[in-house]
Amino acid sequence: MKVLIVGREYPPFSVGGIATHTYYMVKHLRKLGVEVTVVAFGDPRASTDSEVFLSPASSLMETGATNLYKDLLLTWDIARLTSFTKKLLHEKHFDIVHVQEPYVGGLVTYDDRKVTTIHTTGIGDVKSILKTAGSPNPQVFKKTVFYVSLGYFMEYASIFTSKIIIAPSYICKQELVNMYKVHPSRIVVIHNGVEVPLNIPSKEEARKILGLPKDKVIVLTVGRHIPQKRVDLLIEAIYRIDKSVRDNVLIIIIGRGSETSFLIHLTEKYKLSDIIKFPGSVPHEEVWLYYSASDIFTLTSDKExxxxxxxxxxxxxxxxxxxxxxDYALMMRNGIDGLVFEPGDINTLTMFLEKLIVDADLRHKLSKNAKLFASRFTADKMARKTLKVYEKLITSK
Structure with missing residues (x-):
């Protein structure tokens, strides 16, 4: 089976989690004997026979502040990707074309053999952004305008031209049904899966490599700095924790985005710069070192x-x-697999963090159960379920 996967990002040219998801899926589809070709944006000099990168003219691969001129070139990049993909589909025989991001691949068509994965809906993200308190941000404003205009059109275009839609969560499926009126029978939920790299250093070794203190409780968060991620809640919670507890902790906030300057300013305002560190964007292979070095991982989003x-x-x-x-937080047994709080509930977040920082036994219990929970979602399972979607599409013709 030959599959063409089309998206915005693919390692080593990554912006967010979709690149990681695509990498895991491609790797394990290939292990299952599928011949996969990837088309995405990046440095063309890194292209191979099976991974082709187009140089972006617009700001679509940038995570920080962007200028209006490059923003306006987004339609040009979409047109170039669409044209290149159509030419590739014409020249080579592919059994399936799989669009990983409708915002760039929505106009790609391939009879009844197109699959689109919609990782999160633009309208759902807009609702989350509008609910998030904070001062106006030009980057957030531009993103909102995109979601309700060109982004909305591209989502619908990809939905309309796809035989099957893959959603990574039941929450996303519900949004597609309720907001986009997609019939439930066209949507297949396939949860994301991960693969732990081999030979990850131990906690002690990882801390030594990264230059982190060996005697602190390390709290980590990883993600783009955008309003709906609510990283400000983590900073606020750390500020509220008793100082005697706070002196024993180090907070690491990996990522960057439109909110980075605000988050750094908030840290400085609370005089927490000594214990809150911003490494910026970190290569994915290095992020695993930070996971290994850390004790607690926080996710404070309003929407995931x-x-x-x-x-x-x-x-x-x-x-x-x-x-x-x-879906994952909803599946977790509170107090067993992890500690789960309602979005925006700063009081409970503060209480949970303080409890975990001082209680090593509780950390050990949640650590053990977190590993068991994550073992249910492997990259191999994700790839096998995706392959079944492809096979169903081919045999239904």
Missing amino acids: SAPMVLLEAASMGNAIVASRTG
Whole structure:
């Protein structure tokens, strides 16, 4: 079977979790004997016979502030990707085309052999952004305008031209049914899966490699700095924790985005710069070192679908503290697999963090159970379920 996968990002040119998801899926589809070709944006010099990168003219691969001129070139990049993909489909025989991001691949068509994965809906993200308190941000404003205009059109285009829609969570499926009026029979839920790299250093070794203190409780969060991630809640919670407890902790906030400057300013305002560190964007292979070095992983989002970072952290034995959003947090047994709080509930988040920081036995218990929870969601399972979707599509013709 030959499959063409089309998206915005693919390692080593990554922006968010979709690149990681695609990498895991491609790797394990290939292990199952599927011949996979990937088309995405990146440095063309890194292209191979099976992974082709187009140089972006627009800001679509940028995570920080962008200028209007490059923003306006987004339609040009979409047109280039669409044209290149159609040419590739014409020249080579593929059994399936799988669009990983409808915002760039919505206009790609391939008879009844197109599959689209919608990881999160634009309208759902807009609702989350509008609910998030905070001062106006030009980048957030531009993203909102995109979601309700070109993004909305591209989502519908990909839905309309696809035989099957894959959603990584039941929450995403519900949004597609309720907001986009997609018939439930066209949607297949396949949860994300992860693969722990071999030979990850131990906690002690990872801390030594990263230059982190060996005697602190390390709290980690990983993700784009955008409003709906609510990283400000973590900073606020740390500020509220008793100072005697706070002196024993180090907070690491990996990522960058439109909210990074605000988060750094908030840290400085609370005089927490000594214990809250911002490494910026970190290569994915290095993120695993941070997982290994950490004790607690937090996810404070107002909205999630099926966050890869939660699974990755849990698979490394981090005790999980997460807001009750996205399928994984909803599946977790509170107090057993992790500690789960309602989105925006700063008081409960503060209480959970303080409890975990001082209680090593509780951290150990949640660490053990987090590993068991994450073991249910492997990259191999994700790839096998995706392959079944492809086979169903081919045999139904």
